[in-house]
Amino acid sequence: MKIATWNINGVKARIESALTYLREAAPDVVCLQEIKCVDEAFPAEAFEDLGYSAAVHGQKGFNGVAILSKAGLEDVRRKLAGDDADEQARYVEATVASSKGAVRIASIYLPNGNPAGSDKFAYKLAWLARLNRRFRTLLDQEMPLVLAGDYNVIPERVDAKRPEAWIGDALFRPESRGALQSLFNLGLTDAVRACHPEPGVYTFWDYQAGAWQKDDGIRIDHLLLSPQAADLLLAAGVDRMARGWEKPSDHAPAWVELDL
């Protein structure tokens, strides 16, 4: 089972790229972030035509997440627990069945948090703490978990072409990195890094300043695996080609293949 995660930066603006990706990469499941539309405006029919059903948690104009699956979606859960006043659509969870067992999958869009020290930064850190609590609850179930999405955190210096340029940025602040490390320390495996210890593995290149042409990237989209999923890990990587397409998202899809 191939499970991908992609911050698509507007599903309506990117629908042709999304369909091309599904045809070319043939993932069984795709977690989308930044769909930037309400549930009713999500182009579900176009995905259904390729055999995918969808679980959507949308919002007008900003944010918004979804999960597409060829094998159906069960027990869909929207919103991240821990703050009833949080109206931002950044989290959806569902179970996908396979012949070898079920996997619980989350599509996550963590707040950016810039500028550091602002209310937005506090929201990011609070969101990471809520995510930690949710992950602990899920890990208690001792089942395969793939917790995938745009975490908006650069884990290590090796995850940026120019780490010095990110000092002080909310994506690379010690508080953000520490909170991500705390998620890893729950026993979760960073699938792409586990398969690719080498430098130069990125998932985001800014639209500005020719970042893509210079390969001036960062790795902020991650797939975290529970021990039960890590035991099934076959391969993981980044589908960089999507960043080179016409009218691209600024993120490329990251993916993991499990023996499921």
Added chain:
DNA sequence: ATGGCGCGTCAAACGCGA
């Protein structure tokens, strides 16, 4: 060395992202 984009909203700039 500097600056260099793009989406959605709602119809011109602006909020937002990373």
